[in-house]
Amino acid sequence: MQDKIIQLISDIQEGNYKALARAITIVENNLHGYDSLLKQLNNKSKAQVVGVTGPPGAGKSTLVSSLIKHWVEEGKNIAVIAVDPSSPFNYGSLLGDRIRMSEFYNNQQVYIRSLASRGALGGLNPKIIEITDVVKQAPFDIILIETVGVGQSEVEIAGLADCSIVTLVPEAGDEVQTLKAGIMEIADIFVINKADRDAADALYASLRIMVHQKAGADEQETPVIKTIATKSDGIAELTEAINKFFNNNHFNDKKLYLLTEKCWQLIQANRMQDVNKTLLKDELAAIMNNDEFNLYTYTQKYMR
Ligand SMILES: Nc1nc2c(ncn2[C@@H]2O[C@H](COP(=O)(O)OP(=O)(O)O)[C@@H](O)[C@H]2O)c(=O)[nH]1
Ligand SMILES: [Mg+2]
Numbered sequence: 001m002q003d004k005i006i007q008l009i010s011d012i013q014e015g016n017y018k019a020l021a022r023a024i025t026i027v028e029n030n031l032h033g034y035d036s037l038l039k040q041l042n043n044k045s046k047a048q049v050v051g052v053t054g055p056p057g058a059g060k061s062t063l064v065s066s067l068i069k070h071w072v073e074e075g076k077n078i079a080v081i082a083v084d085p086s087s088p089f090n091y092g093s094l095l096g097d098r099i100r101m102s103e104f105y106n107n108q109q110v111y112i113r114s115l116a117s118r119g120a121l122g123g124l125n126p127k128i129i130e131i132t133d134v135v136k137q138a139p140f141d142i143i144l145i146e147t148v149g150v151g152q153s154e155v156e157i158a159g160l161a162d163c164s165i166v167t168l169v170p171e172a173g174d175e176v177q178t179l180k181a182g183i184m185e186i187a188d189i190f191v192i193n194k195a196d197r198d199a200a201d202a203l204y205a206s207l208r209i210m211v212h213q214k215a216g217a218d219e220q221e222t223p224v225i226k227t228i229a230t231k232s233d234g235i236a237e238l239t240e241a242i243n244k245f246f247n248n249n250h251f252n253d254k255k256l257y258l259l260t261e262k263c264w265q266l267i268q269a270n271r272m273q274d275v276n277k278t279l280l281k282d283e284l285a286a287i288m289n290n291d292e293f294n295l296y297t298y299t300q301k302y303m304r
Pocket of ligand 2: 060061062146
């Protein structure tokens with residue numbers, strides 16, 4: 001078993017996508033050997049992990065396609081991990097341009113994997129951290145992770161991607177005020193997609209005010225970039241902002257923060273493994289009206 005896992009990892013490191021697909025399946029489904037596989041991942045990856053998050057229909061997949069095209073032309077190797085609860089990932093039908101997109105499917109520079117979201121809140125796949133680390137073993141320059149922003153998962157993705165791009169659309173104008181706190185924290189770059197629509201300039205202006213207020217005196221303002229993903233408009237500006245982000249000195253501080261965040265989430269998931277809310281409820285239903293019931297004594301059995 002051990003030998004097989006070592007061979008699998010070595011195949012992945014040589015850019016074997018079939019081996020990568022197999023390893024992801026092993027990890028995603030807790031198949032035999034997954035623990036040993038994870039423990040043998042090395043720490044040498046130079047890949048930049050870029051998260052693209054935002055509401056359904058914002059144009060994330062279209063944006064991702066345009067980014068792939070841009071980077072492929074620069075000779076880069078790119079992986080895409082898409083976590084979409086609503087629809088299976090299908091770049092072909094997405095742009096109504098099967099020929100162009102199937103080019104990516106057959107392109108050795110591009111690896112695309114779609115994952116179901118199995119989280120209770122419909123957000124991220126619970127294995128996304130581990131799967132991203134597996135993908136990092138392969139010689140990719142950039143790993144793109146597309147996730148639908150639904151409440152909590154926006155915060156989770158902050159711990160997942162080195163650089164988080166929050167995609168908004170002009171219609172989001174009013175929502176932005178209410179979403180403000182959460183998205184301001186996680187966004188490294190804002191994209192206003194569908195900039196071909198009228199309200200884009202108004203959203204741009206109000207976002208610029210928000211990032212300015214957040215930045216304060218000595219901090220850099222979070223870039224706000226207008227794109228029309230369907231026409232690849234603004235993609236060059238976006239990739240430039242991504243490059244700038246990775247070249248910034250603050251990036252190392254962020255890496256430590258991200259690693260701590262990931263570590264925390266893994267430990268949390270592991271510690272909660274034996275806690276089942278349905279069982280808790282059943283047990284509590286039976287004892288809650290006892291005079292002797294004490295919440296603090298009861299929870300003791302779960303404490304370490
Ligand atoms: N008008 C306009 N439509 C866009 C733009 N970008 C994407 N779309 C369309 O918006 C719809 C949703 O796009 P999709 O990429 O699937 O969004 P996702 O759910 O965020 O991944 C599709 O019909 C796209 O063609 C844009 O910049 N302008
Ligand atoms: Mg999508």
